[in-house]
Amino acid sequence: xxxxxxxxxxxxxxxxxxxxxxxxxxxxxxxxFEELLRALFGxxxxxFGELGxxxxxxxxxxxxxxxxxxxxxxSVSATVSRISERSATFTYVFSGTDDGIHRATVTLVHxxxxxxxxxxxxxxQRFRDxxxxxxxxxxxx
Amino acid sequence: xxxxxxxxxxxxxxxxxxxxxxxxxxxxxxxxFEELLRALFGxxxxxFGELGxxxxxxxxxxxxxxxxxxxxxxSVSATVSRISERSATFTYVFSGTDDGIHRATVTLVHxxxxxxxxxxxxxxQRFRDxxxxxxxxxxxx
Amino acid sequence: xxxxxxxxxxxxxxxxxxxxxxxxxxxxxxxxFEELLRALFGxxxxxFGELGxxxxxxxxxxxxxxxxxxxxxxSVSATVSRISERSATFTYVFSGTDDGIHRATVTLVHxxxxxxxxxxxxxxQRFRDxxxxxxxxxxxx
Amino acid sequence: xxxxxxxxxxxxxxxxxxxxxxxxxxxxxxxxFEELLRALFGxxxxxFGELGxxxxxxxxxxxxxxxxxxxxxxSVSATVSRISERSATFTYVFSGTDDGIHRATVTLVHxxxxxxxxxxxxxxQRFRDxxxxxxxxxxxx
Numbered sequence: 001x002x003x004x005x006x007x008x009x010x011x012x013x014x015x016x017x018x019x020x021x022x023x024x025x026x027x028x029x030x031x032x033f034e035e036l037l038r039a040l041f042g043x044x045x046x047x048f049g050e051l052g053x054x055x056x057x058x059x060x061x062x063x064x065x066x067x068x069x070x071x072x073x074x075s076v077s078a079t080v081s082r083i084s085e086r087s088a089t090f091t092y093v094f095s096g097t098d099d100g101i102h103r104a105t106v107t108l109v110h111x112x113x114x115x116x117x118x119x120x121x122x123x124x125q126r127f128r129d130x131x132x133x134x135x136x137x138x139x140x141x
Numbered sequence: 142x143x144x145x146x147x148x149x150x151x152x153x154x155x156x157x158x159x160x161x162x163x164x165x166x167x168x169x170x171x172x173x174f175e176e177l178l179r180a181l182f183g184x185x186x187x188x189f190g191e192l193g194x195x196x197x198x199x200x201x202x203x204x205x206x207x208x209x210x211x212x213x214x215x216s217v218s219a220t221v222s223r224i225s226e227r228s229a230t231f232t233y234v235f236s237g238t239d240d241g242i243h244r245a246t247v248t249l250v251h252x253x254x255x256x257x258x259x260x261x262x263x264x265x266q267r268f269r270d271x272x273x274x275x276x277x278x279x280x281x282x
Numbered sequence: 283x284x285x286x287x288x289x290x291x292x293x294x295x296x297x298x299x300x301x302x303x304x305x306x307x308x309x310x311x312x313x314x315f316e317e318l319l320r321a322l323f324g325x326x327x328x329x330f331g332e333l334g335x336x337x338x339x340x341x342x343x344x345x346x347x348x349x350x351x352x353x354x355x356x357s358v359s360a361t362v363s364r365i366s367e368r369s370a371t372f373t374y375v376f377s378g379t380d381d382g383i384h385r386a387t388v389t390l391v392h393x394x395x396x397x398x399x400x401x402x403x404x405x406x407q408r409f410r411d412x413x414x415x416x417x418x419x420x421x422x423x
Numbered sequence: 424x425x426x427x428x429x430x431x432x433x434x435x436x437x438x439x440x441x442x443x444x445x446x447x448x449x450x451x452x453x454x455x456f457e458e459l460l461r462a463l464f465g466x467x468x469x470x471f472g473e474l475g476x477x478x479x480x481x482x483x484x485x486x487x488x489x490x491x492x493x494x495x496x497x498s499v500s501a502t503v504s505r506i507s508e509r510s511a512t513f514t515y516v517f518s519g520t521d522d523g524i525h526r527a528t529v530t531l532v533h534x535x536x537x538x539x540x541x542x543x544x545x546x547x548q549r550f551r552d553x554x555x556x557x558x559x560x561x562x563x564x
Contacts, residue, residue: 290457
């Protein structure tokens with residue numbers, strides 16, 4: 001069961017070609033990620049406090065299917081598609097809220113770091129537990 | 142009675158000093174403006190279609206009272222503070238949704254242009270009527 | 283003698299109306315400010331190290347004279363227009379590099395804070411000296 | 424021989440974790456693309472005029488090797504890594520201008536559209552010729 005979030009394409013997110021700039025989907029995916037963190041851990045700032053780990057990106061990618069235009073309402077569905085020893089992969093599917101048409105898919109691969117040292121660490125148990133508790137675990141093949 | 146909108150300070154809106162970059166308040170004020178246009182005229186794209194007029198900025202300003210931090214929820218109250226022959230001034234007051242504390246005030250002065258020619262025009266009657274109907278008219282002294 | 287900087291209007295800085303979004307001028311003014319800090323103090327990160335003071339905005343404003351379009355090259359002239367006990371005001375004038383036509387003027391009013399406490403402090407002598415040495419002092423009336 | 428461009432990480436491009444937000448690399452890659460278009464065709468706005476074709480993104484991806492911090496100067500090397508019947512792939516390698524250390528690589532896959540209809544078209548001969556003339560053709564295996 002994915003985590004869902006909704007957003008609206010803003011006037012200043014349109015580019016010279018009259019459609020939403022392709023880079024904005026990464027900001028939107030991260031916005032959905034922030035709401036997911038809030039649902040898991042309370043205020044997203046908690047990560048920089050008691051949790052003590054950060055999740056820097058090591059890879060990001062996006063496929064664009066249909067342009068998004070000014071004022072369009074979008075629904076984002078987030079799933080955790082893979083958790084390895086040292087990274088977690090989230091997939092964000094963007095669809096029109098009104099028409100249901102698939103617009104783009106964004107994939108973000110996060111490493112985990114100790115925020116004090118900025119050194120890489122294994123996926124924290126606390127993260128694994130929260131994902132499991134929210135029913136967001138990657139499905140086994 | 143002001144028009145209200147809520148938003149959340151995002152991870153990528155924070156600057157090197159660890160607070161929301163001062164320029165983001167202008168994007169947020171415009172976001173509130175877009176929702177106001179939607180309430181007045183339907184889809185904000187309507188402006189570029191049947192309405193036929195644009196509202197470019199001739200002046201903008203902001204006063205900053207308290208920093209906004211990552212994850213803060215904000216409430217924006219929009220009022221139309223002045224309508225002259227050829228311009229309309231909107232005021233946006235930002236407060237914390239949880240604490241009610243005033244963070245910043247943004248003022249935007251729009252001119253009106255014919256979208257075909259990009260030439261200045263007087264404030265369209267259709268705009269005046271919509272503002273009046275929404276109870277957003279500037280109060281007389 | 284103003285400090286000067288040049289920049290180019292980018293594809294993703296255009297808004298739905300086909301011109302540069304009005305909020306981008308604040309980012310551009312700050313970009314010029316960062317280059318000015320580099321000229322005064324070396325790497326702008328120095329402010330967060332040995333200098334130990336920050337310069338948060340208390341007020342910003344802009345007047346827009348002519349739209350800027352995709353690919354336009356702009357020249358920015360920065361002057362320090364006022365230094366009071368506890369704040370400094372910078373003025374940024376944007377003109378077309380090719381046509382010399384005035385596009386916009388941005389004014390930024392900075393307070394000064396101790397970066398450890400984020401509390402307000404008087405304008406540091408080191409800042410006054412650097413501005414004087416660079417010949418950027420506000421002219422007496 | 425790659426096309427090169429330089430840029431500086433700005434105050435407002437830093438995120439809550441104190442490093443450049445991962446999405447900014449896409450804006451920077453496109454900024455380099457715009458300068459490349461200018462080198463090939465003159466003003467990048469030409470694309471929307473006489474050239475008559477657009478190059479919307481169908482896929483984008485990035486690998487992040489090392490964080491970029493406020494004020495860092497970066498060099499971007501752009502190459503055309505593949506041209507197929509209907510798309511062109513550009514690769515952008517980001518390194519520190521001072522230290523030469525590899526920070527990130529961005530890959531952008533563009534389709535081609537007729538700007539009047541926004542319908543897909545084969546890679547225009549004029550684009551192929553310009554790439555060849557600039558010595559930017561993908562090398563045969």
